[in-house]
Amino acid sequence: MRHFISVDQLTEKDIYSMLQKAESYRSQKVKDMTSKLFTANLFFEPSTRTKMSFIVAQRKMGFEALDFHEDTSSVRKGESLYDTAKTFEAIGANLLVVRHPDDNWYEALEGKISIPMINAGAGKAEHPTQCMLDLLTIYQEYGRIEGLKIVIVGDIKHSRVAHSNAKALARLGVEVYLCAAPGFEDPELEFPYISIDEAVEICDVVMLLRIQHERHVQKNETNNYLDLYGLTKEREKKMKEKAIILHPAPINRGVEIDTDLVECRRSRIFKQMENGVYVRMAIMSHVLNEWGIMNENFIEKRQKVSSY
Structure with missing residues (x-):
């Protein structure tokens, strides 16, 4: 290489x-x-x-x-x-x-x-170096990568992290899911889309992405994004006992994740x-x-x- x-x-x-x-x-x-x-x-x-x-x-x-x-x-x-x-x-x-x-x-x-x-x-x-540090963080947590269920949530269409991570995780035997608001989906990534409410209940890792306003032709409204598509405190309570939260940052607090969850017991954001x-x-x-x-x-x- x-x-x-x-x-x-x-x-x-x-x-x-x-x-x-x-x-x-x-x-x-x-x-x-x-x-x-x-x-x-x-x-x-x-x-x-x-x-x-x-x-x-x-x-x-x-x-x-x-x-x-x-x-x-x-x-x-x-x-x-x-x-x-x-x-x-x-x-x-x-x-x-x-x-x-x-x-x-x-x-x-x-x-x-x-x-x-x-x-x-x-x-x-x-974004291959971000992908590698995410893999390391997951491996440190579970001692394995193969066999896990991982969802990538957010602005899939405009995210280089989503593209690198989804492909790499699938190669390593992960059951990959995507979750996105209407207009944020990417048809090039051929993985199943599920709702955020389903994702938090079945996945071992919830990988959040920010809305990439700088790559949008038109600025999208985000007032209700957290309630509709983000990780709220109510959704966090429904996560699996040992499930963790990842985010490549920068974080839009109160948009893709409730601010109180950024440093909660499940968060590995600063570990990343x-x-x-x-x-x-x-x-x-x-x-x-x-x-x-x-x-x-x-x-x-x-x-x-x-x-x-």
């Missing part, structure tokens, strides 16, 4: 191997794993969790994180994604982390960039954020090792040294 663009690239063995690697990073203090490696974080859309967790992951691994702000870059002068990426490659970046509103941004760079790339979010199409750091460390390690930029044996040696 020379670039990490989609979870579809991974075999089941790859997925579980990466989750185990992330867990090993979470349980150990990792410092100065290598030096003089530069990572460029090219975010062309707003981000808090993904961007900051990548930066924390990079610093834990001893990398120099090269920050990028579209508003103050030459993109404002009309520079293309390709020329921006080639610029960072030319000045010495060893890895590109890219978020872009184009569903297929990778195609503009494929075969033209000679350093590894990681997809940090592609329009409505893919914590796991994001270690999953992204594992992904960067895997990709760089594939390119021969970072030797896996050297990584493990540095981990052991730093754990004393």
Whole structure:
């Protein structure tokens, strides 16, 4: 795997191997794993969790994180994604982390960039690193993924998280359900749709999504959304005893979830954020090792040294 663009690239063995690697990073203090490696974080859309967790992951691994702000870059002068990426490659970046509103941004760079790339979010199409941290959070909770019933609830049509997660979960033996308000369904995802009231009673994981207003042609009214389609306190009481709540954030409190449930006993929302750091460390390690930029044996040696 020379670039990490989609979870579809991974075999089941790859997925579980990466989750185990992330867990090993979470349980150990990792410092100065290598030096003089530069990572460029090219975010062309707003981000808090993904961007900051990548930066924390990079610093834990001893990398120099090269920050990028579209508003103050030459993109404002009309520079293309390709020329921006080639610029960072030319000045010495060893890895590109890219978020872009184009569903297929990778195609503009494929075969033209000679350093590894990681997809940090592609329009409505893919969010593979979020998918991996969600898988880790579920695995930590249940010790397995296969055989679970999981529902993805919300703005399915405009969510890159829904697209990445639904496909990956199905590959891993999950019984996947979707739940969406009228107009938020996506016919490309061929999974059964059920009501939120049915979902909370039968599913082991309720995975909520926000309404992505920035991707809508017309702004939709949300005044009654929580009562009709969201996770209310009444619905939470009907969930299975050990069922958990996930949300990729940012959260629209009082819209897709009652604000009192964001940090309730079932919520693993902030655990997801914590796991994001270690999953992204594992992904960067895997990709760089594939390119021969970072030797896996050297990584493990540095981990052991730093754990004393």
